[in-house]
Amino acid sequence: MINDDPGARDLVAIALRSFREAILPVVPADQRFTALMIANALGTAERELAAGTGAEPALAAAVGDLLGETGDLPVLLPRLCAAIDAGRFDAPDRQLALRAVLKDITLARLAVSNPKRLSAERREPGRSACFRPWKERSPAVASTCCATVTSPITMPTASR
Structure with a gap:
């Protein structure tokens, strides 16, 4: 059986893109810092998953x-x-x-x-x-x- 479901890296990338495109633009100013921290954490997680343990x-x-x-x-x-x-x-x-x-x-x-x-x-x-x-x-x-x-x-x- 072929598993063509998105992996963890793809899921995080989709979540980050969706967050940046749909949620971040409408976040109230007083919550913008928290929203940017979330986007940054998702970006870091995406890069960690991409990097793996190769180095x-x-x-x-x-x-x-x-x-x-x-x-x-x-x-x-x-x-x-x-x-x-x-x-x-x-x-x-x-x-x-x-x-x-x-x-x-x-x-x-x-x-x-x-x-x-x-x-x-x-x-x-x-x-x-x-x-x-x-x-x-x-x-x-x-x-x-x-x-x-x-x-x-x-x-x-x-x-x-």
């Missing part, structure tokens, strides 16, 4: 090479942050390798969470604080970059 094996291999370990990306990323905190990448040669991997991780996440920012980064490389050399960053920026790398993309829940 994860390569990213896991790169992180694993840095750490001298093997494993899945969700397991390796917290270990990478712990290694950064422990100073394992303070040497200049280690920083170069680390920066390359962190940039790959950040670009993969931006492709899903904020493709407009990704295209801006490609137009103006190095503009983002996360892509600056470690010595030019404040400790707060380095912490934020590490938190961004290890945190799943989530949307806040609306209170009732």
